[in-house]
Amino acid sequence: MTDDDKPPIGVLDTLRATPTTVRYLLGGVLVNQLGAFVQTFLVLYLTHRGMSGGTAGLALAAYSLGTVFGTVLGGEITHRLGARTTIVAAMAGSAPLVAVLPLLARPGRVPVLLAAIALAGLFAQAYRPAASVLLSDLMPERYQVMAFSMMRIALNTGAALAPLIAAGVILLDWDLLFWLDGATTLVYALLAHRLLPRHAAPEQAPEQASEPAAAPRTRAERRSGGRAAYGRMLRDRAYLAYLAAVVLGTVAYVQSSISLPLEIVHDGYPTWLYSAVLTASSLVLITCELKITAYITRIPTHLAVGVGHLVNSVGLAAYGLAVHSGAFVLFGAVLAVSGLMIAGPSMFAHPATFPAGSKARYLATMQAAAGLASAVGPLFGVWAWTHLHAGFWVLMALVNGLAGVLALLGTKHRADRADRADTARPDTAPEPVGETA
Incomplete structure (x- = not known):
């Protein structure tokens, strides 16, 4: 029976098909996200400790830069050492760096503080590609998109609850926030x-696996192989279009938490309106995403990403009408x-469709692109909003619409290429197809 002949994927079917180890993985992601306070409260904490706004902003930039390098490094380590080892090493390295920040948050220790913050960001995000690879490896292929939806729900649930936990902890002691x-x-x-299972480094890509066994490669050969892998990625125009969509879409997405509060204050609305927006968005996302994902798995991937970006663009454009009504x-x-x-x-799931020997790197580059856009997006958003005001949201709708077109082209091109490969190999079992790395 082919996937087309099987009944539609449902939420309960997905939950029943989820292995116990995946439940552990998602539970760990949730626990980690519940205590992820550094990026959200770093600026407030440093200014509370008497540091200037400029120093606090520089610290946040150092953390963001660390997260970008951390995702790339995490993907490379996952490829070489395996997912579980990467997750354990990243989290074990991040814990003491975060806990020691209160001891370094003094005016005379700024260089050391910035170095520690950058390293904390690096370790904190190095686990993300490994967790995604492990999720893809452990979850049945039929439920891959649903699995990544569950990971998004775990991340968003933690992100929604963490500020509530932080609000209570701050009343006791600001330092306790980072120790927690x-x-x-x-x-x-x-x-x-x-x-988590002891997964070895990912298997070689199909064409590599068919080659005769060779002696273990030297360090120079492994570095050369890594450069070749990223070179092939750079020549994959469909994947580059997808990465551009990730960057543009993320820049537009972060404006809901950066420029939207500026718009609300500028239009004379009370600050509780922004709190209502955050609460409503979190509730809708957490309660509805898995059910909606069950429906979108029944349509082609490129159609889902295209429609999703279109709906999102309409929402961004609606913010420009806030001057007329808070509704x-x-x-x-x-x-x-x-x-x-x-x-x-x-x-989120698209990079995991690449062969096992390369998907850690593809996942890492996607997450690094999103992290870089998350760091640049606020700077661009504030600058553009101060010059355009309501017209800014039309610009963001267009940017997000362009992201949707690029995402549609990138994912559709890969799906067409996979269909052609399956047609060319009628006597073999279907395998993931794509630009190998």
């Missing part, structure tokens, strides 16, 4: 070491998050 962050990170490392803010937020639920799981 370090503790939850260490708990994740211990859970990963105890409960447009809530309306835009619901549309924006609906677009994310339609396009997000397929976009």
